[in-house]
Amino acid sequence: MGSSNSHTHLLELDDVRSGYGETEVLNGISMTVDEGEVVALIGRNGAGKTTTLRTIMGHLVPTTGTINYRGSDISQRDVAKTAQQGITLVPEDRQIFPGLSIRENAKISEVGTTHNEGWDVDDALSLFANLEGKENRPGSALSGGEQQMLAIARALVSGPELLVLDEPTEGLAPKIVDEVAGIIADLKSRGLTILLVEQNVETAIELADRVYVLDRGEIVFEGTTEEFTADENIKESYLGISE
Numbered sequence: 001m002g003s004s005n006s007h008t009h010l011l012e013l014d015d016v017r018s019g020y021g022e023t024e025v026l027n028g029i030s031m032t033v034d035e036g037e038v039v040a041l042i043g044r045n046g047a048g049k050t051t052t053l054r055t056i057m058g059h060l061v062p063t064t065g066t067i068n069y070r071g072s073d074i075s076q077r078d079v080a081k082t083a084q085q086g087i088t089l090v091p092e093d094r095q096i097f098p099g100l101s102i103r104e105n106a107k108i109s110e111v112g113t114t115h116n117e118g119w120d121v122d123d124a125l126s127l128f129a130n131l132e133g134k135e136n137r138p139g140s141a142l143s144g145g146e147q148q149m150l151a152i153a154r155a156l157v158s159g160p161e162l163l164v165l166d167e168p169t170e171g172l173a174p175k176i177v178d179e180v181a182g183i184i185a186d187l188k189s190r191g192l193t194i195l196l197v198e199q200n201v202e203t204a205i206e207l208a209d210r211v212y213v214l215d216r217g218e219i220v221f222e223g224t225t226e227e228f229t230a231d232e233n234i235k236e237s238y239l240g241i242s243e
């Protein structure tokens, strides 16, 4: 039915159903992201988090429901159109080109950036101390943490209005998790709008203003980070966290 208030959200999913062929994975989810917010989408393995992002990005088209971006329905558009509209995904597998240097990987996003001026390649890389002095090193020589940082830098070069991060800390050592979280916090403080999918609940709540919990294709909790932190029941029931 849509949001009852008259405020236009940056991104609004309303009763979205989506999946793969006959298999419905999202059973009618509704969520919003407002400008300047960091919104975390969390949930167990297989809950449908990546499917939600694929649907937002246009890899999957909802069978019913709407996705509005700046008040326009974008449910039926393709991936290229989504990127042009300023929604940039940093995918779970990071997709760094192994034969290209760090700089070349970052520069790729300059191509076709039409909607908005993106970050300068040097400015984007300079956010990450770990990448400093390594601009000519090939993607194949990077650690998982460095790949993640480069993937975020490359996304910034495309000039996102909404940065979508799919499990950015997955598989990283604790020290590197902290560094990546620090960069996300920095981007947040600069006013960038971020939709963050995380399995790492601690990192998610450290960064997010609001939290959605997805379970078996349904949103089972929505609230501020404070409300989530106070809700022992939701943490225990859906995320297997108890203190």
Ligand SMILES: Nc1ncnc2c1ncn2[C@@H]1O[C@H](COP(=O)(O)OP(=O)(O)OP(=O)(O)O)[C@@H](O)[C@H]1O
Residues within 6 Å of the ligand: 020, 023, 025, 043, 044, 045, 046, 047, 048, 049, 050, 051, 052, 199
């Ligand atoms: N290409 C596909 N074809 C059919 N089913 C799929 C496909 N990709 C995912 N699924 C199914 O959709 C459901 C949700 O998967 P999804 O990857 O969205 O979950 P997730 O919450 O992102 O989990 P994870 O943390 O493991 O990535 C799972 O049951 C999964 O098996």
